Amino acid sequence: MRDLPSLKSLRAFEAAARNGSLTAAADELCIGQGAISHQIRILEEHLGLRVFVRKQHGVELTPEGGLLYASCQRAFDDLEGVVQHIRPRTSGKILRVRVGPFFSMKVIAPRISEFLAANPGVQLHLSHLETMTAGTGPADVIIDYCLQPPAGRFSRRLLRERLVPVYGRVLFQNAEDRLALLSGNRLHYRGLQEWQSWIASSGLALPRSRQDLIFDDQHIILEAVKEGQGVALIDRTMVEHELKSGQICLAHEHFYEPPETYQFVCQEELLRTKPVTKSFLNWLIAEIEERERQLAGSRNSTDEANLRLSHASRSAQ
Template sequence: MSLPPLATLRAFEAAARHLSFKRAASELAVTPTAISHQVRLLEETLGVRLFDRKPRQVTLTAAGQELYPTLRDGFAGFAIAIDRVKARKQQRSLTVSVLASFAAKWLLPRLGGFQAAHPDIHLRLHTSAEVVDLNSGIADAAVRYGRGPFAGMVVQTLFADRFAPVCSPMLNIQQPNDLRGQTFLHLEWLRPDEATPTWARWCKRAGLDDVDLSSGLSFSDDTHAIQAAIAGQGVVLASSEMVRSEIAAKLLVQPFGPVMEGHHYHLIHTGRSANIKEVEAFGAWLADEIAKDGGV
């Protein structure tokens, strides 16, 4: 294989995940200058810019957004394979494949509760938006978003997603007409369908027929779109569950509706995993967490 040096890929993945050279440097125990050097080396190797550098922040270019998810999933795969080798002597383990945004915005803040309730289960998360073959041994179960059907699988439906405009309170948006002239933050869905919540569909439902949606910013990772909204860079049509904590902290506001119904999140497994008891324990814990939220 003809690949760039691993150190450059590792530095880019950390910087893209944090959208910060400083935080990437802290994670990798190097200096921000070292991260910057490695990213520059990768950009020179590939012949494209991967970041737009501004005085106090960095953002991914189109090339960076294309490269990041593959590297993110690749490093996650390395970690899972290494963990499996190291953990063979452990009696109880569980690997769950999850969407990166679900992991970051919903699951990770709650995982301390699962570890407290099940200290004997070694949980590993595999983050990927792609379909995972649960018969291959990559994961024991998966949390996925969609309508199904999931043929031959045991499915535990978790909760329905809902989408509404959210933005920084700094923008002072109070009614739908205030959206005119604002920057729209668009999400690039991997497998869009007729129920995918887009700005065009939302504007039609809200009765805004003359809003220019041709410009704005597009994101392949909705966690980055949410961060852009927090920074006041525009308005995003976001999942209410994925921005729950930001709204509670008043970093974002949902100024008005209408609210669009999305698909459901599901816990999926074969029912035949060697770790079926661990899968069932994880499913029961998810159900308890959702019940604490009022059923979502």
């Protein structure tokens, strides 16, 4: 019998070493960070030595861990090559993508049939789950919203947000002007930082908000905006349909670009061994570029319509 650690612990170790982070390894393998730590502990107990030195912002390989990591890379590369070679050809038509639900709904879903029509036979599996469940294989592609994509993997920036403040039409009837809305109820996504950055970059001298409401779901924020519950910062390309249809309005034209971006992340070799991966990337790039061109062309007309709606609402008071 071979005296080897479990494959599960070696996979967790290799992912953590490659990413330099237990958190990033957990995201890649679609498991919790606690599970990654547990597998590393099992590996270290089997070896009788430490493979990582824990740092404040990640992990660093020990000399022994570095030797093991180099060996794991070679072994996993060889294993992956054999698997790709013997796997049935139909598997190359399945692409598993893990993506946030708001990006999926606003960017992928509206015209995904065009991608499928151009790539007959492709099965696209979209998952919004943080952990794998039965029938959900490991993700080929992760569309990650992050400061820096994980090291050692292919990444391509898809979208940098331009956050603008928006409000529902009914809200304006209870405010004197759009600037007053900015100091009413502010709706936040996960924290206060984006609103603070937007205000600082706008140059506006705004008082404290009447109420701060924090959500962890952008769908709920958008619905709350439509119902007149407050003003929220949302990427303009994501809500252009709602702006055009008059469901929501701009409170101010200034936009703020967060440092985080949406990144297309996958194993570099996947672009060569599974061509549908590159096809999906190219489709996403073209789709986002087209949305931005349409946005640039329609921005002025939408803003004028919103201003007319605002003036009409004030006149009706």
